[in-house]
Structure formats: C-alpha cells, structure tokens
Amino acid sequence: FLHMWDKIVPAPQVAAGDDGSFQFTLEDEKSGYMLVATAPGHGIAWARTDTHPLPVLTLRLTPDEPIRGKVADPDGKPVAGVSVSVVMAYQPHEDKTLDRWLKVMRDPKDEQHVGLETLQDYHTGFAGLLGPVTSDRDGKFELRGLGRDRLAVLRVTGATTATHQLTVVTRKVERLTGRNIPFVGESTVHGSEPLVTADPVPVTTGYVLDGAGEPVPGTVL
Numbered sequence: 001f002l003h004m005w006d007k008i009v010p011a012p013q014v015a016a017g018d019d020g021s022f023q024f025t026l027e028d029e030k031s032g033y034m035l036v037a038t039a040p041g042h043g044i045a046w047a048r049t050d051t052h053p054l055p056v057l058t059l060r061l062t063p064d065e066p067i068r069g070k071v072a073d074p075d076g077k078p079v080a081g082v083s084v085s086v087v088m089a090y091q092p093h094e095d096k097t098l099d100r101w102l103k104v105m106r107d108p109k110d111e112q113h114v115g116l117e118t119l120q121d122y123h124t125g126f127a128g129l130l131g132p133v134t135s136d137r138d139g140k141f142e143l144r145g146l147g148r149d150r151l152a153v154l155r156v157t158g159a160t161t162a163t164h165q166l167t168v169v170t171r172k173v174e175r176l177t178g179r180n181i182p183f184v185g186e187s188t189v190h191g192s193e194p195l196v197t198a199d200p201v202p203v204t205t206g207y208v209l210d211g212a213g214e215p216v217p218g219t220v221l
Contacts, residue, residue: 001129002026003034003046003119008129011035026054034119036129037061043147043170044129045091046119060096065148065170069194071139071156078139079198082158085132086143087165090116090151097149098169105178105189116151146170151189161198168194 001008012024016037026033032050035057042061049057071079092098093115101114130152135141146152150170157163166188173191208219 001036003036008036035059038129038145043145043150046117062147062149064144065146065192067143067146067152067168067170067192069141069196071135071141071196071198073198073200078137079158079161080135080137080139082135082156082161082198083132084135084141084143085155086130086146086152087155088153089119089130089146092149093117098151098171102173106176156196156198158198160200160203162201164196164198166190166194166196168192
C-alpha cells in the first residue's frame with residue numbers, strides 16, 4: 001500500500017514477487033510516500049520514500065505478535081463494548097528489534113538516542129489493517145496485524161467510559177516508565193497484555209424538540 005497524507009491506496013505493484021522483490025513507478029515522484037507492506041501471519045512494515053532519486057527500499061516484516069488486553073472499571077469489573085484502535089505505530093529505524101530501545105528507556109542515565117520510524121493513521125484508520133476491535137463480555141480484546149517489536153499508541157473509547165490513550169510495545173514485558181516518546185509525550189509503556197482502567201463518565205440524556213415543543217426523531221447529536 002501507499003500511505004499518503006489523507007488516504008491509503010494499493011501500490012502500482014500490489015504484491016511482491018517470489019523472491020520478495022518489487023518495482024514500480026510513482027506518478028508523482030516529487031511527493032513523499034510511505035510504502036506499507038503486509039502479509040498473512042506477519043505484522044506490517046513500512047518505509048518512507050521522500051528522497052529523490054528514490055532509493056532501493058527494504059521492508060522487514062516480523063511475525064505477528066497480537067496485543068491481548070483487558071478493559072476493566074476502577075473496581076476491576078470487565079467493561080464490554082469498548083473500542084480499541086491504533087492511532088500511531090513505531091518500528092525500529094536501524095535495529096531489527098526493540099532490545100536497545102527498551103534498554104535505553106529503562107535507564108534514565110543512558111544518553112543514547114535510538115531512532116524509531118513513525119506511521120500515523122491520520123483519518124484512514126490504517127485502512128482497516130490494524131483494527132479497531134471491541135472488548136467482549138469479559139472486557140478482553142485482541143488486536144492483530146502490528147507485528148513483533150513494534151510500538152503502538154492505542155485509543156480506548158466507549159459510550160459510557162472516558163477516552164484513554166496508552167502506549168504498548170508488542171513484547172511480553174512488564175510495564176515500565178522511562179523517557180518521553182517523541183511526538184507522544186508518554187513515558188509509561190505497557191507490554192502486549194495491557195490492563196486498561198476505563199473510568200466511567202456520566203450519561204447525558206435529554207430531548208430534541210421543535211419550536212412547537214414536538215419531538216424531532218432522528219436528530220443527529
């Protein structure tokens with residue numbers, strides 16, 4: 001797929017060959033694109049194409065690593081019907097794994113900078129590649145397609161719960177607090193099995209009436 005500012009569209013060559021190679025020409029080579037690759041059983045990978053002439057790109061897919069979480073209220077009771085979606089994703093810039101990034105995050109004295117590449121959803125929701133999913137009667141949800149050694153910013157929202165945003169790494173690690181993540185400002189990182197506490201919000205009810213005091217059904221609020 002090609003990821004542009006406001007949409008995701010199929011690439012001119014929609015599938016790689018038997019040797020994993022691909023080649024195509026962009027209509028407007030003056031614009032920047034994000035090339036997104038996905039395959040069954042793997043997570044997504046992406047690469048930016050904003051230099052000219054366009055370089056040879058290598059996209060490294062990783063095995064899928066589902067995010068399996070649970071949504072509960074402050075008393076620990078499961079909350080069903082809560083939507084969980086990915087609003088931002090990160091992958092290692094140079095490293096193949098997040099090992100070095102996690103090490104730096106855990107040590108505030110470590111002055112290393114470990115680069116991450118960002119993929120944002122804008123208004124596309126990743127074209128359905130990454131959810132959204134809904135928590136079941138036990139409050140559980142499973143989000144597939146991101147892949148191992150990825151970082152995701154999740155938005156958790158429900159009709160009667162406050163909207164939450166949390167950062168998750170697709171590794172089975174304990175929750176950690178370290179440095180702020182660029183563009184996110186969040187210093188708490190959850191492992192791939194996060195527990196989300198959904199705070200309830202008051203339910204607003206009322207009526208929509210016309211000038212004569214008659215109800216107006218179907219009004220959009």
